[in-house]
Amino acid sequence: MSHGQVTDLFARAVADVPPALLTAPHAEIRRRIRRRRSIRSGAVVAAALALLAGFAAAPTGGAPDAPAAPTGRAGVPQVPWDVARIDRTGTRITVYAAPLPGKCVERDPADDRVEWADNRIALHLAGSYTGCGDDSQPVSRTFELPQAVGGRGIVDGREPLEPRVLVRAADLPDLAAGGWTELPAVRQHGVLAWRFTRSGGPDLALRAYRLSAGVILSEPDHTLRLGSRTAVVYDRPGDRSAGWWSDDHQTWYTITVADPAIGKSGFDAVLRDMTWT
Amino acid sequence: MDDFEAYVSAAWPRLLRSAWLLTHDWHRAEDLVQTVLARAYGRWPRIRDGAPGAYLRAMLASTYLSWWRRRWRGELPTERLPEPPAGGGGLERVELRHLLAGALARLPRQQRAVLMLRFHGDFTETDTARALGLKLGTVKSHTARALAALRNDPQLLELLSEGVRR
Numbered sequence: 012m013s014h015g016q017v018t019d020l021f022a023r024a025v026a027d028v029p030p031a032l033l034t035a036p037h038a039e040i041r042r043r044i045r046r047r048r049s050i051r052s053g054a055v056v057a058a059a060l061a062l063l064a065g066f067a068a069a070p071t072g073g074a075p076d077a078p079a080a081p082t083g084r085a086g087v088p089q090v091p092w093d094v095a096r097i098d099r100t101g102t103r104i105t106v107y108a109a110p111l112p113g114k115c116v117e118r119d120p121a122d123d124r125v126e127w128a129d130n131r132i133a134l135h136l137a138g139s140y141t142g143c144g145d146d147s148q149p150v151s152r153t154f155e156l157p158q159a160v161g162g163r164g165i166v167d168g169r170e171p172l173e174p175r176v177l178v179r180a181a182d183l184p185d186l187a188a189g190g191w192t193e194l195p196a197v198r199q200h201g202v203l204a205w206r207f208t209r210s211g212g213p214d215l216a217l218r219a220y221r222l223s224a225g226v227i228l229s230e231p232d233h234t235l236r237l238g239s240r241t242a243v244v245y246d247r248p249g250d251r252s253a254g255w256w257s258d259d260h261q262t263w264y265t266i267t268v269a270d271p272a273i274g275k276s277g278f279d280a281v282l283r284d285m286t287w288t
Numbered sequence: 289m290d291d292f293e294a295y296v297s298a299a300w301p302r303l304l305r306s307a308w309l310l311t312h313d314w315h316r317a318e319d320l321v322q323t324v325l326a327r328a329y330g331r332w333p334r335i336r337d338g339a340p341g342a343y344l345r346a347m348l349a350s351t352y353l354s355w356w357r358r359r360w361r362g363e364l365p366t367e368r369l370p371e372p373p374a375g376g377g378g379l380e381r382v383e384l385r386h387l388l389a390g391a392l393a394r395l396p397r398q399q400r401a402v403l404m405l406r407f408h409g410d411f412t413e414t415d416t417a418r419a420l421g422l423k424l425g426t427v428k429s430h431t432a433r434a435l436a437a438l439r440n441d442p443q444l445l446e447l448l449s450e451g452v453r454r
Contacts, residue, residue, distance in 0.1 A: 012439045017407045020444070024388040025305035025408075029314050035300035036322065037293055043326035131315060164315035172316050172355045260386075 031162070039129050087122045088139045089169040094203050094219065095134065096178040099185075101159030106134050106167075108150040110201050115143035116150040123152055126168055132160060135168035149196050149203060176221040182257040182264060183217065184237070184285035191215065213270040213281060220263045235279060238287025244279065251278045292332045296325060299341060306345050309404040310352045310397075312389035320355075324348050345409040346419035349401040353420070391441045399434040402427055 093109040108116040122137035136152055165177055186193070191207035198204075207215040231243035235253065242255040252267040268278055300321070307317035324347045328335060335343050392400050398420070405411040405419060406427075417427045438444055 012435050014407065017403070017435065017438070020384075020388065020438075021309060021403075021408045024385045025308050027385075028301055028304055032304060032314055032318055033301060035293075035296045036318070037296065040296065040322055040325050040329075043322055044329045047326050047330075130318060166316075166319075170355075171319060172311060172352070174313060174316070 036129065087119070087135075087137050090116050090136050090138045090140060091169050091173070092134070092136050092167050092175065094176040094178060095165050096205075097160055097165070097180060099180040101161065102156045103153055104132075104134065104156065104160070104165065105151050105153040106136060107196070107203055108136055108138065110146060110149075110198055111140050114140040115146055115148075117141045118150060118152070120152060123154070124168070125154055125156065128163075130162075131164040131166055131171075132156070133166050133168035133171055147198050149198050151196070174221055176219050177257075177262055178219045178264075179257060179262075181288060182255075182262065184266075184282075184287050186215070186285065188286040189284060213268045213273050216267045216269070218265045218267070220265075221261060232275070235282055237282060237285070240287060242282065244275075244282070246275050246278075251275070253278075253282055291336065292329060295336065295340060299344070302341070303344060303348065306404055306408050307348055307352075309392065309408055310348065310400055312392055320348060320352060324351050327351070342409065342411065342415070345405060345411075346415075349405055349420060353397055353401055387441075387444060391438055391444055395434050395437055396430075398422070399430045399437075402430040403434050406431060 091109045092106040094107040096105045096107075097103070108118075116138050117140070118136075118138040120137065122135075124135045124137075126133040126135070134154060138150075165175070167173060167175055186207050190209040192209060194206040194208055196203055196205045202218055202220070205217045207217070231254075232246035233244050235242045235244055237255070240255050242253045244253045245251065250267065250269060251273060252265050254263060254265045256263060266282075268281065273281065303321045303324075304314070304317050307320040308314060311317045311320055324344060328344055328347060392403075395403070401420060402416055402422075405416045406413070411419065413424060413427050413431070416422075417424045420427070422430075
Protein backbone atom coordinates (compact mmCIF):
# COMPACT_ATOMS: atom_id res chain seq x y z
CA MET A 12 0.00 0.00 0.00
CA SER A 13 1.70 3.16 -1.18
CA HIS A 14 1.89 6.51 0.59
CA GLY A 15 -0.40 7.98 -2.05
CA GLN A 16 -2.97 5.22 -1.69
CA VAL A 17 -3.22 5.69 2.07
CA THR A 18 -3.44 9.45 1.70
CA ASP A 19 -6.20 9.01 -0.87
CA LEU A 20 -8.03 6.49 1.31
CA PHE A 21 -8.00 8.83 4.29
CA ALA A 22 -9.08 11.81 2.20
CA ARG A 23 -12.01 9.90 0.70
CA ALA A 24 -13.13 8.51 4.05
CA VAL A 25 -13.33 11.88 5.77
CA ALA A 26 -14.47 13.95 2.82
CA ASP A 27 -18.02 14.31 4.08
CA VAL A 28 -18.10 16.13 7.39
CA PRO A 29 -21.65 16.17 8.82
CA PRO A 30 -23.17 19.55 7.88
CA ALA A 31 -23.92 20.38 11.52
CA LEU A 32 -20.22 20.15 12.34
CA LEU A 33 -18.83 22.06 9.38
CA THR A 34 -18.77 25.43 11.11
CA ALA A 35 -16.34 26.05 13.94
CA PRO A 36 -18.22 26.36 17.28
CA HIS A 37 -16.56 29.62 18.34
CA ALA A 38 -18.81 30.13 21.37
CA GLU A 39 -17.98 26.70 22.79
CA ILE A 40 -14.26 27.18 22.15
CA ARG A 41 -14.36 30.57 23.91
CA ARG A 42 -16.18 28.97 26.83
CA ARG A 43 -13.48 26.32 27.11
CA ILE A 44 -10.75 28.97 26.96
CA ARG A 45 -12.42 30.91 29.78
CA ARG A 46 -12.88 27.75 31.83
CA ARG A 47 -9.27 26.80 31.30
CA ARG A 48 -8.10 30.25 32.39
CA SER A 49 -10.25 30.19 35.52
CA ILE A 50 -8.96 26.74 36.48
CA ARG A 51 -5.37 27.85 35.99
CA SER A 52 -5.80 31.10 37.90
CA GLY A 53 -7.57 29.19 40.68
CA ALA A 54 -4.68 26.76 40.88
CA VAL A 55 -2.19 29.65 41.06
CA VAL A 56 -4.16 31.28 43.89
CA ALA A 57 -4.40 27.94 45.74
CA ALA A 58 -0.68 27.35 45.35
CA ALA A 59 0.11 30.90 46.53
CA LEU A 60 -2.14 30.50 49.58
CA ALA A 61 -0.59 27.16 50.40
CA LEU A 62 2.86 28.71 50.09
CA LEU A 63 1.92 31.63 52.38
CA ALA A 64 0.42 29.21 54.89
CA GLY A 65 3.61 27.18 54.73
CA PHE A 66 5.73 30.25 55.48
CA ALA A 67 3.48 31.15 58.42
CA ALA A 68 3.40 27.69 59.94
CA ALA A 69 6.77 26.22 59.12
CA PRO A 70 9.37 26.31 61.89
CA THR A 71 12.50 28.23 60.97
CA GLY A 72 14.91 26.06 59.09
CA GLY A 73 12.35 23.30 58.56
CA ALA A 74 11.53 21.80 55.18
CA PRO A 75 8.43 23.43 53.65
CA ASP A 76 5.36 21.26 53.17
CA ALA A 77 4.33 20.43 49.64
CA PRO A 78 1.44 22.63 48.44
CA ALA A 79 -1.89 20.99 49.08
CA ALA A 80 -3.59 19.48 46.05
CA PRO A 81 -6.57 21.52 44.85
CA THR A 82 -9.68 20.24 46.48
CA GLY A 83 -13.05 19.92 44.85
CA ARG A 84 -15.10 17.55 42.78
CA ALA A 85 -12.14 16.41 40.78
CA GLY A 86 -11.11 14.35 43.79
CA VAL A 87 -14.32 12.30 43.81
CA PRO A 88 -13.58 8.75 42.61
CA GLN A 89 -15.64 7.71 39.61
CA VAL A 90 -16.34 4.46 37.85
CA PRO A 91 -16.76 4.22 34.10
CA TRP A 92 -20.12 3.34 32.63
CA ASP A 93 -20.44 1.33 29.47
CA VAL A 94 -24.10 1.63 28.50
CA ALA A 95 -26.56 4.52 28.55
CA ARG A 96 -30.25 3.97 27.90
CA ILE A 97 -32.32 6.98 26.88
CA ASP A 98 -36.09 6.93 27.21
CA ARG A 99 -38.58 8.12 24.58
CA THR A 100 -38.87 11.60 26.06
CA GLY A 101 -35.10 12.02 25.97
CA THR A 102 -35.14 13.30 29.55
CA ARG A 103 -34.35 10.11 31.47
CA ILE A 104 -31.00 8.45 30.98
CA THR A 105 -30.00 5.29 32.80
CA VAL A 106 -26.29 4.54 32.79
CA TYR A 107 -24.82 1.21 33.82
CA ALA A 108 -21.47 0.95 35.58
CA ALA A 109 -18.94 -1.00 33.54
CA PRO A 110 -18.41 -4.50 34.94
CA LEU A 111 -15.08 -5.63 36.28
CA PRO A 112 -14.61 -9.37 36.85
CA GLY A 113 -14.60 -10.22 40.54
CA LYS A 114 -15.49 -6.67 41.54
CA CYS A 115 -18.61 -4.87 42.58
CA VAL A 116 -19.26 -1.17 42.38
CA GLU A 117 -19.63 0.72 45.60
CA ARG A 118 -21.68 3.72 44.60
CA ASP A 119 -21.67 7.23 45.95
CA PRO A 120 -24.78 8.62 44.25
CA ALA A 121 -24.64 11.98 45.99
CA ASP A 122 -21.56 12.80 43.93
CA ASP A 123 -23.01 11.79 40.56
CA ARG A 124 -23.28 14.76 38.27
CA VAL A 125 -24.32 15.94 34.85
CA GLU A 126 -22.36 18.43 32.75
CA TRP A 127 -24.15 20.15 29.90
CA ALA A 128 -22.53 21.59 26.82
CA ASP A 129 -23.95 22.75 23.52
CA ASN A 130 -23.14 19.52 21.78
CA ARG A 131 -22.91 16.91 24.49
CA ILE A 132 -23.90 15.82 27.97
CA ALA A 133 -21.27 14.27 30.23
CA LEU A 134 -22.58 11.94 32.92
CA HIS A 135 -20.33 11.22 35.90
CA LEU A 136 -20.90 8.11 37.97
CA ALA A 137 -19.30 8.40 41.40
CA GLY A 138 -18.07 5.28 43.13
CA SER A 139 -15.29 2.75 43.20
CA TYR A 140 -14.71 -0.95 42.64
CA THR A 141 -14.52 -3.26 45.64
CA GLY A 142 -14.07 -6.99 45.99
CA CYS A 143 -17.27 -9.04 46.20
CA GLY A 144 -18.75 -12.48 45.64
CA ASP A 145 -21.36 -11.71 42.97
CA ASP A 146 -20.23 -9.43 40.19
CA SER A 147 -23.18 -10.18 37.89
CA GLN A 148 -25.61 -7.60 39.24
CA PRO A 149 -25.76 -4.47 37.08
CA VAL A 150 -25.30 -1.20 38.90
CA SER A 151 -27.10 1.74 37.37
CA ARG A 152 -28.19 5.31 37.94
CA THR A 153 -31.07 7.06 36.24
CA PHE A 154 -30.56 10.76 35.62
CA GLU A 155 -33.61 12.98 35.21
CA LEU A 156 -32.72 15.83 32.90
CA PRO A 157 -34.43 19.22 32.82
CA GLN A 158 -34.68 19.06 29.04
CA ALA A 159 -34.44 16.44 26.33
CA VAL A 160 -31.08 15.24 25.09
CA GLY A 161 -31.94 16.18 21.53
CA GLY A 162 -28.99 15.90 19.18
CA ARG A 163 -26.34 16.09 21.89
CA GLY A 164 -23.88 13.27 22.33
CA ILE A 165 -23.85 11.36 25.61
CA VAL A 166 -20.40 10.73 27.04
CA ASP A 167 -18.92 9.28 30.19
CA GLY A 168 -17.56 12.24 32.13
CA ARG A 169 -14.74 10.04 33.40
CA GLU A 170 -13.52 9.24 29.89
CA PRO A 171 -15.18 11.60 27.43
CA LEU A 172 -13.41 10.19 24.40
CA GLU A 173 -14.20 6.55 25.01
CA PRO A 174 -17.07 5.23 22.91
CA ARG A 175 -20.04 3.94 24.85
CA VAL A 176 -23.12 1.91 23.96
CA LEU A 177 -26.09 4.26 23.58
CA VAL A 178 -29.52 2.66 23.65
CA ARG A 179 -32.29 4.96 22.50
CA ALA A 180 -35.88 3.96 23.10
CA ALA A 181 -36.71 5.57 19.78
CA ASP A 182 -34.74 2.79 18.08
CA LEU A 183 -36.67 0.06 19.87
CA PRO A 184 -40.15 -1.39 19.60
CA ASP A 185 -42.62 -0.17 22.23
CA LEU A 186 -42.82 -3.39 24.21
CA ALA A 187 -45.06 -1.91 26.91
CA ALA A 188 -47.66 -1.28 24.23
CA GLY A 189 -47.52 -4.98 23.39
CA GLY A 190 -48.23 -5.97 26.99
CA TRP A 191 -44.67 -6.78 28.02
CA THR A 192 -43.39 -5.84 31.46
CA GLU A 193 -39.74 -5.13 32.01
CA LEU A 194 -37.80 -7.24 34.52
CA PRO A 195 -34.52 -6.22 36.16
CA ALA A 196 -31.59 -6.18 33.73
CA VAL A 197 -28.89 -8.79 34.05
CA ARG A 198 -25.30 -9.10 32.86
CA GLN A 199 -24.46 -12.20 30.87
CA HIS A 200 -20.80 -12.58 29.93
CA GLY A 201 -20.43 -8.86 30.52
CA VAL A 202 -23.24 -7.94 28.15
CA LEU A 203 -26.36 -6.29 29.52
CA ALA A 204 -29.67 -7.97 28.80
CA TRP A 205 -32.97 -6.24 29.42
CA ARG A 206 -35.64 -8.86 29.99
CA PHE A 207 -39.34 -8.57 29.24
CA THR A 208 -42.23 -10.84 30.11
CA ARG A 209 -45.96 -10.92 29.46
CA SER A 210 -48.85 -13.16 30.18
CA GLY A 211 -48.97 -15.80 27.48
CA GLY A 212 -45.36 -15.09 26.48
CA PRO A 213 -43.00 -15.18 24.93
CA ASP A 214 -40.31 -13.78 27.20
CA LEU A 215 -37.80 -11.58 25.43
CA ALA A 216 -34.24 -10.39 26.00
CA LEU A 217 -32.97 -7.20 24.43
CA ARG A 218 -29.26 -6.50 24.01
CA ALA A 219 -27.30 -3.65 22.49
CA TYR A 220 -23.77 -3.54 21.13
CA ARG A 221 -21.50 -0.84 19.90
CA LEU A 222 -19.78 -2.38 16.95
CA SER A 223 -16.61 -1.79 15.10
CA ALA A 224 -17.95 -1.19 11.63
CA GLY A 225 -17.30 -3.61 8.85
CA VAL A 226 -17.37 -6.79 10.90
CA ILE A 227 -18.81 -9.72 8.98
CA LEU A 228 -20.51 -12.53 10.80
CA SER A 229 -23.03 -15.17 10.04
CA GLU A 230 -25.65 -14.90 7.33
CA PRO A 231 -29.17 -14.30 8.65
CA ASP A 232 -32.01 -16.59 7.77
CA HIS A 233 -34.14 -13.80 6.35
CA THR A 234 -35.01 -10.15 6.71
CA LEU A 235 -38.16 -8.45 7.93
CA ARG A 236 -39.49 -4.96 7.38
CA LEU A 237 -40.58 -3.65 10.78
CA GLY A 238 -41.96 -0.12 10.65
CA SER A 239 -39.27 2.00 9.08
CA ARG A 240 -36.55 -0.54 9.89
CA THR A 241 -35.19 -3.64 8.30
CA ALA A 242 -34.35 -6.38 10.76
CA VAL A 243 -32.44 -9.56 10.07
CA VAL A 244 -33.66 -12.75 11.63
CA TYR A 245 -31.50 -15.62 12.80
CA ASP A 246 -33.35 -18.87 12.99
CA ARG A 247 -31.74 -21.23 15.43
CA PRO A 248 -34.09 -23.67 17.15
CA GLY A 249 -34.46 -22.61 20.75
CA ASP A 250 -32.55 -19.40 20.15
CA ARG A 251 -34.31 -17.26 17.62
CA SER A 252 -33.19 -13.67 17.43
CA ALA A 253 -33.58 -10.58 15.32
CA GLY A 254 -31.16 -7.70 14.90
CA TRP A 255 -31.31 -4.16 13.57
CA TRP A 256 -29.26 -0.96 13.53
CA SER A 257 -29.96 2.20 15.45
CA ASP A 258 -30.89 5.28 13.45
CA ASP A 259 -27.34 6.63 13.75
CA HIS A 260 -25.88 3.24 12.77
CA GLN A 261 -23.71 3.16 15.90
CA THR A 262 -25.62 0.56 17.89
CA TRP A 263 -26.70 -2.92 16.92
CA TYR A 264 -29.70 -4.26 18.78
CA THR A 265 -30.80 -7.84 19.13
CA ILE A 266 -33.98 -9.26 20.55
CA THR A 267 -34.04 -12.91 21.47
CA VAL A 268 -36.77 -15.33 22.34
CA ALA A 269 -35.68 -18.48 24.10
CA ASP A 270 -38.99 -20.31 23.93
CA PRO A 271 -38.50 -23.44 21.78
CA ALA A 272 -42.24 -23.59 21.16
CA ILE A 273 -42.01 -20.46 19.03
CA GLY A 274 -41.28 -21.46 15.47
CA LYS A 275 -39.86 -19.36 12.67
CA SER A 276 -43.19 -18.00 11.50
CA GLY A 277 -44.32 -17.53 15.10
CA PHE A 278 -41.26 -15.42 15.87
CA ASP A 279 -41.83 -13.34 12.76
CA ALA A 280 -45.42 -12.79 13.87
CA VAL A 281 -44.31 -11.69 17.34
CA LEU A 282 -41.89 -9.20 15.77
CA ARG A 283 -44.51 -7.86 13.36
CA ASP A 284 -47.04 -7.41 16.16
CA MET A 285 -44.69 -5.13 18.06
CA THR A 286 -45.11 -1.38 17.77
CA TRP A 287 -42.16 -0.13 15.70
CA THR A 288 -41.38 3.43 14.72
CA MET B 289 -8.68 36.73 19.53
CA ASP B 290 -9.88 37.88 16.11
CA ASP B 291 -6.76 36.49 14.50
CA PHE B 292 -7.19 33.17 16.32
CA GLU B 293 -10.87 32.88 15.45
CA ALA B 294 -10.24 33.64 11.81
CA TYR B 295 -7.68 30.88 11.69
CA VAL B 296 -10.01 28.46 13.49
CA SER B 297 -12.82 29.19 11.05
CA ALA B 298 -10.60 28.31 8.13
CA ALA B 299 -8.81 25.34 9.65
CA TRP B 300 -11.75 23.77 11.49
CA PRO B 301 -12.93 21.22 8.87
CA ARG B 302 -9.44 19.89 8.24
CA LEU B 303 -8.66 19.61 11.94
CA LEU B 304 -11.96 17.84 12.44
CA ARG B 305 -11.08 15.33 9.72
CA SER B 306 -7.70 14.67 11.33
CA ALA B 307 -9.38 14.14 14.69
CA TRP B 308 -11.87 11.71 13.15
CA LEU B 309 -9.00 9.53 11.97
CA LEU B 310 -8.01 9.22 15.63
CA THR B 311 -11.41 8.89 17.26
CA HIS B 312 -13.53 7.52 14.36
CA ASP B 313 -16.51 9.40 15.74
CA TRP B 314 -17.47 12.89 14.60
CA HIS B 315 -18.68 14.12 17.99
CA ARG B 316 -15.60 12.89 19.79
CA ALA B 317 -13.51 14.38 17.03
CA GLU B 318 -15.20 17.72 17.65
CA ASP B 319 -14.54 17.40 21.38
CA LEU B 320 -10.88 16.65 20.75
CA VAL B 321 -10.42 19.61 18.39
CA GLN B 322 -12.15 21.99 20.80
CA THR B 323 -9.92 20.82 23.63
CA VAL B 324 -6.80 21.32 21.58
CA LEU B 325 -7.87 24.77 20.38
CA ALA B 326 -8.64 25.88 23.95
CA ARG B 327 -5.16 24.77 24.97
CA ALA B 328 -3.52 26.35 21.96
CA TYR B 329 -5.12 29.76 22.45
CA GLY B 330 -2.69 30.79 25.19
CA ARG B 331 0.23 29.95 22.92
CA TRP B 332 -1.27 31.46 19.79
CA PRO B 333 1.17 34.39 19.44
CA ARG B 334 3.99 31.85 19.17
CA ILE B 335 2.07 29.28 17.13
CA ARG B 336 0.79 31.59 14.41
CA ASP B 337 4.24 32.65 13.29
CA GLY B 338 5.30 29.08 12.66
CA ALA B 339 3.22 26.33 11.05
CA PRO B 340 -0.03 26.41 13.04
CA GLY B 341 -1.66 23.58 11.11
CA ALA B 342 1.16 21.17 11.85
CA TYR B 343 1.42 22.36 15.44
CA LEU B 344 -2.29 21.82 16.09
CA ARG B 345 -2.27 18.43 14.40
CA ALA B 346 0.62 17.36 16.60
CA MET B 347 -1.38 18.55 19.60
CA LEU B 348 -4.37 16.53 18.40
CA ALA B 349 -2.26 13.38 18.33
CA SER B 350 -0.58 13.92 21.69
CA THR B 351 -3.81 14.97 23.42
CA TYR B 352 -5.58 11.97 21.95
CA LEU B 353 -2.90 9.62 23.26
CA SER B 354 -2.94 11.19 26.70
CA TRP B 355 -6.71 10.84 26.91
CA TRP B 356 -6.76 7.28 25.68
CA ARG B 357 -4.22 5.69 27.98
CA ARG B 358 -6.68 3.12 29.20
CA ARG B 359 -6.94 0.19 26.89
CA TRP B 360 -10.53 -0.66 27.71
CA ARG B 361 -12.70 0.70 24.92
CA GLY B 362 -16.24 0.34 26.18
CA GLU B 363 -17.04 -1.73 23.13
CA LEU B 364 -18.59 -5.07 23.72
CA PRO B 365 -18.09 -8.33 21.91
CA THR B 366 -20.96 -9.86 20.02
CA GLU B 367 -21.66 -13.12 18.35
CA ARG B 368 -24.01 -12.40 15.53
CA LEU B 369 -23.74 -9.52 13.15
CA PRO B 370 -25.34 -8.86 9.84
CA GLU B 371 -23.45 -9.03 6.63
CA PRO B 372 -22.61 -5.49 5.62
CA PRO B 373 -24.38 -4.22 2.51
CA ALA B 374 -23.26 -6.18 -0.51
CA GLY B 375 -20.43 -4.59 -2.45
CA GLY B 376 -21.41 -5.04 -6.07
CA GLY B 377 -20.77 -1.60 -7.43
CA GLY B 378 -18.83 1.23 -5.92
CA LEU B 379 -18.99 1.55 -2.19
CA GLU B 380 -20.39 4.78 -0.89
CA ARG B 381 -18.29 7.11 1.19
CA VAL B 382 -20.30 6.35 4.30
CA GLU B 383 -19.51 2.67 3.95
CA LEU B 384 -15.90 3.50 3.23
CA ARG B 385 -15.76 5.52 6.42
CA HIS B 386 -17.31 2.70 8.40
CA LEU B 387 -14.83 0.20 7.01
CA LEU B 388 -11.88 2.47 7.64
CA ALA B 389 -13.13 3.21 11.14
CA GLY B 390 -13.18 -0.50 11.85
CA ALA B 391 -9.70 -1.01 10.44
CA LEU B 392 -8.29 1.95 12.38
CA ALA B 393 -10.03 0.85 15.57
CA ARG B 394 -8.16 -2.43 15.38
CA LEU B 395 -4.81 -0.63 15.36
CA PRO B 396 -2.97 0.30 18.57
CA ARG B 397 -3.49 3.97 19.31
CA GLN B 398 0.09 5.03 18.74
CA GLN B 399 -0.01 3.45 15.29
CA ARG B 400 -3.24 5.30 14.57
CA ALA B 401 -1.67 8.58 15.67
CA VAL B 402 1.37 7.93 13.50
CA LEU B 403 -0.81 7.20 10.47
CA MET B 404 -2.82 10.38 10.97
CA LEU B 405 0.28 12.55 11.19
CA ARG B 406 2.11 10.85 8.32
CA PHE B 407 -0.72 10.43 5.84
CA HIS B 408 -3.20 13.16 6.70
CA GLY B 409 -0.91 15.72 8.28
CA ASP B 410 1.91 15.25 5.77
CA PHE B 411 4.43 14.93 8.58
CA THR B 412 7.83 13.46 7.86
CA GLU B 413 8.94 10.52 9.94
CA THR B 414 11.28 12.82 11.87
CA ASP B 415 8.54 15.36 12.58
CA THR B 416 6.17 12.58 13.62
CA ALA B 417 8.74 11.22 16.04
CA ARG B 418 9.25 14.68 17.51
CA ALA B 419 5.51 15.35 17.80
CA LEU B 420 4.80 12.10 19.62
CA GLY B 421 8.00 11.91 21.62
CA LEU B 422 9.01 8.65 19.94
CA LYS B 423 12.23 7.40 18.46
CA LEU B 424 12.54 7.56 14.71
CA GLY B 425 12.81 3.77 14.53
CA THR B 426 9.60 3.42 16.49
CA VAL B 427 7.76 5.65 14.06
CA LYS B 428 9.09 3.58 11.15
CA SER B 429 8.03 0.31 12.73
CA HIS B 430 4.61 1.71 13.70
CA THR B 431 4.09 2.89 10.15
CA ALA B 432 5.13 -0.44 8.66
CA ARG B 433 2.95 -2.47 10.99
CA ALA B 434 -0.08 -0.23 10.57
CA LEU B 435 0.21 -0.30 6.79
CA ALA B 436 0.59 -4.07 6.86
CA ALA B 437 -2.60 -4.32 8.89
CA LEU B 438 -4.48 -2.12 6.44
CA ARG B 439 -3.00 -4.02 3.53
CA ASN B 440 -4.31 -7.28 4.94
CA ASP B 441 -7.84 -5.97 5.20
CA PRO B 442 -9.65 -7.38 2.15
CA GLN B 443 -12.45 -4.83 2.21
CA LEU B 444 -10.05 -1.91 2.33
CA LEU B 445 -8.11 -3.42 -0.52
CA GLU B 446 -11.31 -3.52 -2.52
CA LEU B 447 -11.85 0.14 -1.79
CA LEU B 448 -8.34 0.99 -2.81
CA SER B 449 -8.76 -0.76 -6.11
CA GLU B 450 -11.97 1.18 -6.65
CA GLY B 451 -10.06 4.35 -5.93
CA VAL B 452 -7.61 3.43 -8.64
CA ARG B 453 -10.47 2.80 -11.09
CA ARG B 454 -12.16 6.14 -10.32
